[in-house]
Amino acid sequence: MPRKSTPPASTSENPDFYYPSRDVVRKAHVKDWEKLRKKALDDPLAFWEERAKELDWYKPWTKVLEDSKAPFYEWFVGGKTNVILNALDRHMRDARKNKLALIWEGENGDQVTMSYYRLRQEVNKFANVLKSMGVRKGDRVTIYMGRIPELIIAMLATVKIGAVHSVVYGGFSTEALAERIEDARSRVLVTCDGAWLRGKTVNLKEIANEAVGRSGYVEHVITVQRTGQDVEMVTGRDYWYHDLMALPIASPKCETEQMDAEDPMFILYTSGTTGRPKGVLHTHGGYQVHISATLKYVFDMKDEDRWWCAADPGWITGHSYIVYGPLILGATSFMYEGGPDYPYPDRWWKMVEEYGITIMYTAPTAIRGLMRFGESWPERHDISSLRLLGTVGEPINPEAWRWYHRVIGRGECPIMDTWWQTETGGHMITPLPSAPLKPGSGTKPFPGVDMDVVRDDGSSCGPNEEGRLVIKNPWPGMLRTVYGDPDRYIEQYWSFFKEQGWYMTGDSAKKDEDGYFWIIGRLDDVIKVAGYRLGTAEVESALVSHPAVSEAAVIGVPDEVKGNVIHAFCILTAGAGKPGEDALKKHVRSEMGPIAVPAHIEFVDSLPKTRSGKIMRRVLRARAMGEDEGDLSTLAD
Ligand code: WTA
DSSP: OOOOOOOOTTSOOOTTOBOOOHHHHHHSSOSOHHHHHHHHHHOHHHHHHHHHTTSOOSBOOSEEEEOTTTTSOEEEETOEEOHHHHHTGGGGGSGGGGSEEEEEEOTTSOEEEEEHHHHHHHHHHHHHHHHHTTOOTTOEEEEEOOSSHHHHHHHHHHHHTTOEEEEOOTTOOHHHHHHHHHHHTOSEEEEESOEEETTEEEOHHHHHHHHHHHHOOOOEEEEEOSSOOOOOOOTTTEEEHHHHHTSTTSOSOOOOOOEETTSEEEEEEEOOSSSSOEEEEEEHHHHHHHHHHHHHHHSOOOTTOEEEEOSOTTSHHHIIIIIIHHHHTTOEEEEEOSOTTSSSTTHHHHHHHHHTOOEEEEOHHHHHHHHTTOTHHHHTSOOTTOOEEEEESSOOOHHHHHHIIIIISTTTSOEEEEBOOGGGOSOSBOOOTTSOBOTTOOBSBOTTOOEEEEOTTSOBOOTTOOEEEEEOSOOTTOOOEETTOHHHHIIIIISTTTTTTOEEEEEEEEEOTTSOEEEEEESSSEEEETTEEEEHHHHHHHHHTSTTEEEEEEEEEEETTTEEEEEEEEEEOTTOOOOOHHHHHHHHHHHTOGGGOOSEEEEOSOOOBBTTSOBOHHHHHHHHTTOOOOOOTTBOO
């Protein structure tokens, strides 16, 4: 096992650690991780204010943090800005103007490259198109697309004019999309005809049409042509993107709307403990400070880097680290449309070589999936351009970490295991390149962030004792509320440790004797399937919307590649014939999307419930895994 054995002089030799090479440390933005952490924790507001000063503002703030209405915190109060001012406009005044902002490769080999100047032109044009459709400051625009450059253009254009985007991941299906359109009350939907995935096209426009029919808010649908497949266009409602962009109204001149630091910027729906997905709301001022600071320090972004975040823009990782973070830093970002193993399992490594990617950020499930194909696939390519690696979304098992480190990172690239959430906006627990690493641990909180693992009474857990992961102080990228439901914001995140005023993450974790954090998993009804966040309630409601299913309960069971897969228990409707397992899976796929399809479906006569009617998932989990069901004294019957 190649292991960098050049610890900084101050650190004693410890076989648990992987130390960064002197070269990595010498070149890093932050050379002494612990020193910066200590300094920032002594005065977090000063730390964040310094980061905010690295950005452009139309008008500076008068107060860094307003906490008198906590947990409705406000950051950079009185400041005027717009994320687009920093992501595009400010780059026009120097050489970045002609630098590549985006390199894109389609699954079928199509390529697009865009300089900052060109990207800004396209964004301005589409911003004018949106305005001509009546979109105004504060209006919500829903975006449902594959991973293509126009997705980024649509997001940026929306934010530029002060509107609020709600991007719905292209892997979601009809009901999931309809529900999100409805909650956001979007009058405009931007979509595409189809998307390429593993050599086939997914018919996004058809799903969009059905969802628009179900939700009843959308007045205009703008469709980007990607696959060229036949789609149904409704006269008076539907327009082609390329037609609109060719009209005189699509002028490349457009003023960026000056926003209050606390004005809404986007909503992103995510699964929570109960019921419908929550619209997590982020704002202009704090969000841009948080994501640009974390991207710069954690991934050590330099002007000459080629950055690849292999997530989807439809999730928070894509929002923060494909779209906004890299653009604010003026970086060159790579985005790829399709499947990682298409047409062969070396597709990713081929592109790393071809584009000279220097920093790569992906999810454990992708690493485990590619690891299964063996080392010969990455070995076919010269991927020595890589200097730093990252992972996000779920705990990474040490075996996958070591493979990633040794085979992809040549034993030389530090791995940044970043823990965070849709709600946190950006990284919260993460190493910086100068930190000693332990495979499977995200190390410690980012500078300025105070976190702990605590017991239910709020006392700190001892070393290696499992407890609740909490965030003890506010941070600029924090969600501001649940869209349209402030009570749920308080209830979900701030009620458990109300007295202490801590944010409850919903994760369980441990801290070891070195103070390193180890994430165990979710404590609530959220399941992480291949890194995707799903709520049990959503999957269950997709199952019971099938006429033959009267009740359903789903749980996550461990899976070697995906982390977890869904195991569903269903009760048949009286008198209904038993549907085939495949028919039921197909139904879930068309309601929720492929990521929500259960791996196993089991028909049962009853579900274990407490006397108050709550499903005992613990009992189901034991049953699915063939384990002892434990204490059943609270079971209703
Ligand atoms: C999990 C993704 C372990 C965690 C950015 C969290 C992780 C949830 C890690 C949020 C990690 C994320 N190690 N677990 N490095 N990163 N998680 O909102 O359970 O899709 O609460 O945000 O993913 O998922 P979300």
